[in-house]
Amino acid sequence: MTGSADMSDMDREIGLVGLRRIIDDHVEVRFRLEPGDRSLVAVGETVVPGAPIIERLRDPQLQELAVPGSAQPQPGGRVSEGELLFEWRGRWRIAGGDLTETVESPVAGIVREVRQGGAVTVRTGGRAVTGIVALGGPTRGQLRLATGRDGELRSGGLDVGFAGAILVVGSRIDAETLTRARAMGIRGVIVSGLASKERRDFVASEARQHAALHRLSPFAVLVLDGAVRRPLSSPVAAVFDALVGAEVAIVTDPPMLVFDVPGVIPPPAPAGHVRVRSGEHAGREGTWAGMLGLRRFPGGVQLDAARVRLPDGSVIAVPLGDLERFG
Numbered sequence: 092m093t094g095s096a097d098m099s100d101m102d103r104e105i106g107l108v109g110l111r112r113i114i115d116d117h118v119e120v121r122f123r124l125e126p127g128d129r130s131l132v133a134v135g136e137t138v139v140p141g142a143p144i145i146e147r148l149r150d151p152q153l154q155e156l157a158v159p160g161s162a163q164p165q166p167g168g169r170v171s172e173g174e175l176l177f178e179w180r181g182r183w184r185i186a187g188g189d190l191t192e193t194v195e196s197p198v199a200g201i202v203r204e205v206r207q208g209g210a211v212t213v214r215t216g217g218r219a220v221t222g223i224v225a226l227g228g229p230t231r232g233q234l235r236l237a238t239g240r241d242g243e244l245r246s247g248g249l250d251v252g253f254a255g256a257i258l259v260v261g262s263r264i265d266a267e268t269l270t271r272a273r274a275m276g277i278r279g280v281i282v283s284g285l286a287s288k289e290r291r292d293f294v295a296s297e298a299r300q301h302a303a304l305h306r307l308s309p310f311a312v313l314v315l316d317g318a319v320r321r322p323l324s325s326p327v328a329a330v331f332d333a334l335v336g337a338e339v340a341i342v343t344d345p346p347m348l349v350f351d352v353p354g355v356i357p358p359p360a361p362a363g364h365v366r367v368r369s370g371e372h373a374g375r376e377g378t379w380a381g382m383l384g385l386r387r388f389p390g391g392v393q394l395d396a397a398r399v400r401l402p403d404g405s406v407i408a409v410p411l412g413d414l415e416r417f418g
Contacts, residue, residue, distance in 0.1 A: 111416065228343065234338075235336075236258075244280075273300070284316055326358075
């Protein structure tokens with residue numbers, strides 16, 4: 092009876108730790124529609140990877156146009172000059188331009204919604220691993236492992252054999268390597284952490300590429316955890332191991348890796364398995380060893396804390412809010 096009571100106490104205590112889903116089963120993906128963009132699909136249509144879904148206006152320009160009152164136009168309607176935005180003092184503001192480009196769907200699914208000035212929403216038949224942010228544009232490629240869980244990829248480690256692939260990079264990558272990867276034809280990168288400076292540099296590089304006359308293939312960076320360097324969590328890394336060689340997609344809204352591979356089931360985490368998601372021990376994994384109550388941490392703050400036993404047998408005190416478990 093004592094053992095059962097202890098297990099019940101542990102279950103009750105660990106239930107206070109935030110649960111992170113490893114795989115999401117119901118996935119809807121949104122592709123934004125900016126002023127002047129044209130949807131190439133309608134609600135209820137089925138799309139496949141590579142199917143054109145949006146005609147995107149490059150360098151849109153705003154202009155005013157007099158539209159006869161008898162025409163009774165509506166916002167979101169189209170005239171030869173572009174998309175109608177809104178009426179002001181008898182004239183319509185129009186978003187138009189001369190150059191367009193096609194956005195292709197990286198996933199298969201059914202179109203659930205088309206909202207001008209909003210997004211095209213596609214319900215996919217696949218599943219997904221969710222991140223916190225995705226930079227770049229939607230892309231698709233074959234999943235490859237470039238480093239281990241705690242690995243770092245430098246530009247010298249890139250290989251031409253990675254062209255067309257989406258790389259799992261472990262804990263860190265810099266903006267220079269991302270820029271070179273895109274130029275080599277790599278389709279995307281998945282990384283645990285990406286520093287704020289690297290994000291700014293990459294976004295600036297993307298803006299320069301967007302302004303270029305000759306565009307490269309779509310490229311995206313999926314960040315799983317945050318800005319601080321830390322290893323990939325072992326449950327998520329196990330999913331990537333099972334997906335090696337499969338066609339997958341990175342989408343930006345919401346930020347996630349989408350795949351349609353039957354039979355990919357993450358192994359159950361050991362009883363009491365937890366991960367430190369932030370703080371001085373970010374990225375470390377161990378076993379729940381009980382509540383500590385209020386403890387003082389650097390900065391003089393007092394927080395509810397728990398004990399976590401690491402694989403080497405040592406025990407650390409971690410604020411409860413810095414922990415996560417997987418399901």
